[in-house]
Amino acid sequence: MNRHSQKQRGAGYGAWLEYRGLKGEAAQTKYCRVIAPQERDIVMETAVAELARGLGHLFGQGEAAIVATTGSAGLSSSVAIGLWGDGTIVDELFRGTALPEPGGEGYAIRTDRETGGIAIGAASPIGALYGVFHLLRLLGTGRPVEALELVERPVNPLRMINQWDNMDGSVERGYAGSSIFYENNAFTSDTERLSDYARLLASCGINAISINNVNVHRHETMLITPALLPEVAKVAALFRAYGIRLFLSVNYASPLEIGGLVTADPLDEGVREWWRSAANGIYAAIPDFGGFVVKADSESRPGPFDYGRDHADGSNMLAEALRPHGGIVIWRCFVYDCKQDWRDRSTDRARAAYDHFKPLDGRFLDNVILQVKNGPLDFQVREPVSPLLGAMERTNQIIEFQIAQEYTGQQRHLCYLVPQWKETLDYDTHLKGEGSTVKRIVDGSLHGSRYSGIAAVSNIGSDDNWTGHLLAQANLYGYGRLVWDPELSAEEIAEEWIRLTFGGDERTAAVIGKMLMTSWEIYESYTAPLAVGFMVNPDHHYGPNVDGYEYSKWGTYHFADRQGIGVDRTTHTGTGYTSQYAAPNRELYEALESCPDELLLFFHHVPYTHVLHSGKSVIQHIYDTRFEGAARAEELKKAWDSLAGRIDARLHRQAVERLAGQVEYAKEWRDVINTYFYRKSGIADELGRKIY
Amino acid sequence: MNRHSQKQRGAGYGAWLEYRGLKGEAAQTKYCRVIAPQERDIVMETAVAELARGLGHLFGQGEAAIVATTGSAGLSSSVAIGLWGDGTIVDELFRGTALPEPGGEGYAIRTDRETGGIAIGAASPIGALYGVFHLLRLLGTGRPVEALELVERPVNPLRMINQWDNMDGSVERGYAGSSIFYENNAFTSDTERLSDYARLLASCGINAISINNVNVHRHETMLITPALLPEVAKVAALFRAYGIRLFLSVNYASPLEIGGLVTADPLDEGVREWWRSAANGIYAAIPDFGGFVVKADSESRPGPFDYGRDHADGSNMLAEALRPHGGIVIWRCFVYDCKQDWRDRSTDRARAAYDHFKPLDGRFLDNVILQVKNGPLDFQVREPVSPLLGAMERTNQIIEFQIAQEYTGQQRHLCYLVPQWKETLDYDTHLKGEGSTVKRIVDGSLHGSRYSGIAAVSNIGSDDNWTGHLLAQANLYGYGRLVWDPELSAEEIAEEWIRLTFGGDERTAAVIGKMLMTSWEIYESYTAPLAVGFMVNPDHHYGPNVDGYEYSKWGTYHFADRQGIGVDRTTHTGTGYTSQYAAPNRELYEALESCPDELLLFFHHVPYTHVLHSGKSVIQHIYDTRFEGAARAEELKKAWDSLAGRIDARLHRQAVERLAGQVEYAKEWRDVINTYFYRKSGIADELGRKIY
DSSP states (O other), X not given: OOHHHHHXXXXXXXXXXXXXXXXXXXXXXXXXXXXXXXXXXXXXXXXXXXXXXXXXXXXXXXXXXXESOOOTTGGGGEEEEEETTSOSHHHHHHTTSOOOOTTSSOEEEEEOTTTOOEEEEESSHHHHHHHHHHHHHHHHTTOOOTTOEEEEOOSOSEEEEEOOBOTTSOBTTOOSSSOSSEETTEEOSOHHHHHHHHHHHHHTTOOEEEOSOSSXXXXXXXXXXXXXXXXXXXXXXXXXXXXXXXXEEEOTTHHHHTTOOSOOOTTOHHHHHHHHHHHHHHHHHOTTOOEEEEOOSSTTOOOGGGGTOOHHHHHHHHHHHHGGGTOEEEEEOOXXXXXXXXXXXXXXXXXXXXXXXXXXXTOSOTTEEEEEESSSSSSOSSXXXXXXXXXXXXXXXXXXXXXXOTTTTTTTSOOOOHHHHHHHHHOBOOBTBTTOBHHHHHTSTTTTOSSEEEEEEOOOOSSTTSSSSGGGHHHHHHHHHHHHOTTSOHHHHHHHHHHHHHOSOHHHHHHHHHHHHHHHHHHHHHSSOXXXXXXXXXXXXXXXXXXXXXXXXXXXXXXXXXXXXXXXXXXXXXXXXXXXXXXXXXXXXXXXXXXXXXXXXXXXXXXXTOBOTTSSBHHHHHHHHHHHHHHHHHHHHHHHHTTBTTBOHHHHHHHHHHHHHHHHHHHHHHHHHHHHHHHHHOOOOTTOOOOO | OOHHHHHHHOTTTTGGGOOOOOOGGGGTSOOOXXXXXXXXXXXHHHHHHHHHHHHHHHTTSSSOEEESOOOTTGGGGEEEEEEXXXXXXXXXXXXXXOOOOTTSSOEEEEEOTTTOOEEEEESSHHHHHHHHHHHHHHHHTTOOOTTOEEXXXXXXXXXXEEOOBOTTSOBTTOOSSSOSSEETTEEOSOHHHHHHHXXXXXXXXXXXXXXXXXXXXXXXXXXXXXXXXXXXXXXXXHHHTTXXXXXXXXXXXXXXXXXXXXXXXXXXXXXXXXXHHHHHHHHHHOTTXXXXXXXXXXXXXXXXXXGTOOHHHHHHHHHHHHGGGTOEEEEEOOOOOTTOOTTOOSOOGGGHHHHHHGGGTTOSOTTEEEEEESSSSSSOSSOOOOTTTTOOTTSEEEEEEEOSOTTTTTTTSOOOOHHHHHHHHHOBOOBTBTTOBHHHHHTXXXXXOSSEEEEEEXXXXXXXXXXXSGGGHHHHHHHHHHHHOTTSXXXXXXXXXXXXXXXXXXXXXXXXXXXXXXXXXHHHHHSSOTTOOOOBOTTTOOSBOTTTTTTSSSSOOOOOOSXXXXXXXXXXXXXXXXXXXXXXXXXXXXXXXXXXXXXXXXXXXXXXXXXXXTSSBHHHHHHHHHHHHHHHHHHHHHHHHTTBTTBOHHXXXXXXXXXXXXXXXXXXXXXXXXXXXXXXHOOOOTTOOOOO
């Protein structure tokens, strides 16, 4: 990103890499030189350039000078960077310290006590790049750097972003403009923007990206063909410079649709050969190609079911084609009957992923990874953790989050999702006794998985500030940071992002920090109550519509009648979904008495008069939280308004309208939900507030 | 339409002008010659050609010969055609009979008793053309022609079709393919299809057409400019040959959007001059141009309200521009607040047209016509008649029907609408005492209006059979026939169409006749009950969604809660809408006791336990009619199936799938509506049928 383009791009484009100049104490010790190895591969080149640029901006000197060696006097205002054993000054500076394994993504940073110079040493060029971003983050957030002595390595091996971009330029579930990858069924020529995106991602630790929608349509099916591979390779190179491997979503029916075959049966030798040949072509163009992301037999996409095969057959066939090249298959578990009859209460979509995949444990090749959504339904504001996570001991799994706010306000409402993700990662499945947390499943340690990690659907688009709602940048940043280290708290991550984005003002940090940290709860409190889910308008999923999916084929019902509401997913009287959990979670959810309030309507159908652990009836809880939620949305806006004049006016302006819109829409949610349930239950609000 | 294209176009393309060859007795007296005047204008040319072609096909001889005179021997197998006073044999054959006024659209037909020859005499070429289609209809339906002695003239002066076609090729509320007028933002090159459409329309008496959507978008705004007028003129010529005048829908903001002015204020002299100049341009290209159709200040379209002016100001300004050329302004009264707050029960969309327009009576120029939808809402399966109809004694009015089945099954369900239209036309407004029927308002006789008549939204598109559902052709045909003569019964019209389309088989006529005549009632019986309206999915309006519009801005609510349902539009306790009717209708609707069952929920909010005149409770009525409706939909399918082998297989096939779809969808309606009301009312079906 050169200055020229930055000017063109508008406020917020630099996001958390704006490097607002340091002020006061922090600015006093200047670092104006980078000591770097002379031999640098592309990633080390990036690391050195980012370091020079970051230091230059932070200390107001354009770019820092890059030198190969310096006298000991020069070390005092320098940052040295290098790899273990590369013979540079870095080796010397780290002698005798505990360091990450060579080849890994780790790094170490220490401050030389004598000179005050800083050294970043790493096991690999990408480690060096991460070390650079770490140091710049410390400087940018005003942390002391006089006595650094740290070693870091990422907790999760695969840290992935899924783009749901289509070649026509649209983004499925995109709320920040159009695609930055494609337009008019071709790649965009704006490669600078792609590099800037790679940079943002690398700065918070992302190391993999799939660049097209999991729903692979006609044009995108061609991405793996010689006609488009040279273009894909160019994009791969842009991301490679930032240590990010490129993946493609593929169409399971490719052999049929573009291969001229009459089948896509995974057991057909012709089909297998076709995919082998396709893989050879891809790796010829992109030697470090990551692999395939596959949505098969899901929401009318083709898959092995079309040929009477199962998902192990289907994914293994692709895995065999990729294996010689070191590629992997990421196979999504979002498989359910999307043509369900709403009249049929025995079919439970929540059960589907477990029912489909659990029996296949042990049958997948070791370069297949199953990608499991965090909850059993679909990225709702509140869901239980998917019981499939960790349930397949002999199968690689990664979890899938959605940074894009499909069901959480579509980047028109503020909803900081890190607390939600963190709650999921901290969840104890008890699959191998206490402490079998989701984070230990996805980091690979619980089952000793070969591949593991986390993926998430991106929330960015062509909007100048990347995410539409400026504050939604915190979700992209926070995703990367949390995945790097799930022990970071949501508050810490929020504070980092705020300071990097808006500077070091304490009140700003406190105000925005509170806005972010309360926003999920606020959004939940005026939308679908008690984990019942959905209640949104069909298709686009924005705005309240209590019966929006009630009489549809999608398997997402609330079953509200004049007596009560909720889905009986118990084993005794319901769909049996609770049996998919290990004890004691199974019993926790099964019993009405122990089921947590916030998940109540996901697991139980109860009368409106049922009393929650909170002491409130369900209906009064609905009324109270809707009224409170709408009122708290107003507080969000007031809090932001109070920052006018304290932060960059161009940034401030961007969220004013969004927050005003949220206030209005929160009232709409409040009134629609309250009115619906008042009309249905006939039970008046105890406080006599206005219901229509 | 030449034979070649007919072959290409597929079954059903000829619609009711297929002229299946006569069989049996009817075929014995052959008419193989047309005696025509030598001087023929374009319309007379059409009349003579249609006669020659029709006779030729009916009697299996290709085309009949056209001659100028014949010896008296020749008269026996001839049809003579001419105008009064043109000196042809026609004058002689009609001597001494009562004939329509010269210049009018009437005609006379008589059979010469001596020779058996038939004469069609008319007051104008278009009258001659109508006479031709009349005779062909008699022959095609197997009526005796040995002793004809008839005089006909249309009852309604303006008999109009509104196309809601957009230049991008889409049709707003189109259910039969894409536009036949436009594609890719230009006129289509398929002028033959347009001529064939003109021919279908003329054959049932239509004499006016507006060729673009009342929602006039960017491209269509240009239709009145020199860039596109030559193209419009070509289309006008095609319709002119069939006696149909062409109108355009115009964008009220044209002076702003394409005229370079800063306002479209109707009282601004620059704006007035712009429209005068535009009108001059149009008439230079199309001397018999009909005029403008205008949707202004309606559903976010621009209009005089934007400048603090009223609809009289707005329409008169356009009327002044058209007046020197004999053009008229057709100004739609579909004006209401489409951004209503669903919480606000005092605003009643049903009141809006009357409230907006009634106070303006007397202020409109005499070449302005107000176009009023048949009901106060929007083409629902059941609505009361709009109280605005006839309420403006000093203002020209026409009624607007919708042949396109937007809310009546979208041409996937069978719904023969002639009975609905007839009920509306026969409705007695009592505005000038008993007998003040709608048909007398729209034919101009009640108030002595200068202009009057009927318009309707077309149901055709690019589908081979014009209307998608083959049986929906009956609505287009029936509309024209009913508008020509509102005294025709729905049964008679149905029978004509059936015989012309499928031939003379008695059982076929009986079976399809019954299907058509019961279809409206059947559709009503499984969809929104008791005139409460809507309950459809938003935007596309297909399929059940009871709360689809309940919490929206559109002003179309049912207010169902656990006690009851309906909209209180009474004057005593409701919105006061009933006061817009003249006595005794006002009192009829106002009193719960006298309000007709079928309109109950439009006028009253009642408990589910309220007992109808039928003796059933509202809730039981809902259940019973939904179950019966779905069952009767199956009967429709069975009836059609029973005709396999009796009618042209290619035609038969076309409706099989549609009717099967209707059966399935009727069940969906049944179950969604029943379940919704059971869950809300808690009242069980007396017969214990399955509700979910």
